[in-house]
Amino acid sequence: MTDLHAWAQHVASWRREVHALYAAVRAEPDPGNAHVRWVEGRTALFDSHPASARQSGQRLRHASYDPAYRFVLPLEPAEPDEWQPTTGSDGEVPFTRAGRVEIPALGELDVWWLGSYGNGIFVPLRDATAGRTTYGAGRYLLDTVKGADLGREGEAWVVDLNFAYNPSCAYDPDWACPLAPAGNRLAAEVPVGELTPTTA
16 A cells, blocks of 8 residues: 555544544533543544544643533624635645634634635634643634534534644644634633643
């Protein structure tokens, strides 16, 4: 088998596992139990899957679930904008601002539409914990093309900051990830979700 042949199968397997994990999360009626399942599933993938960005000795860390950071929010309109971050071998990746969510007491986050093959909603996040207890460049909250989708209640989106997770570049510098632009940076602290990893 060529390296590409094996890697393509590993990545396809990772995507299936992530989609299945989030489907299980959405099916769990209790958000706290859903979070436990998510942490266990994400940790198992990170620790053992061949497509994981994990480096030797790294271990995931997650804050305890706090229901105060779970919201169900409408997608509010926002002025059109374009964002084209460069991500490794993909070159420039085109995003268009599809709207905004207003998070009570925390601020606003832009919601981006991935305009290339696959399409999807993408919400990165950087908050005041960045560089201290969380990854300095920020985390991801929703990335529907990759399966990271907490679902909707009616026409409103589930925005649960307890499920914020680190991009692959937080673990392996060989990865290049789109990081939170200005409209996805909160002055407030978001102390929940995935934290910076431990390294043995």
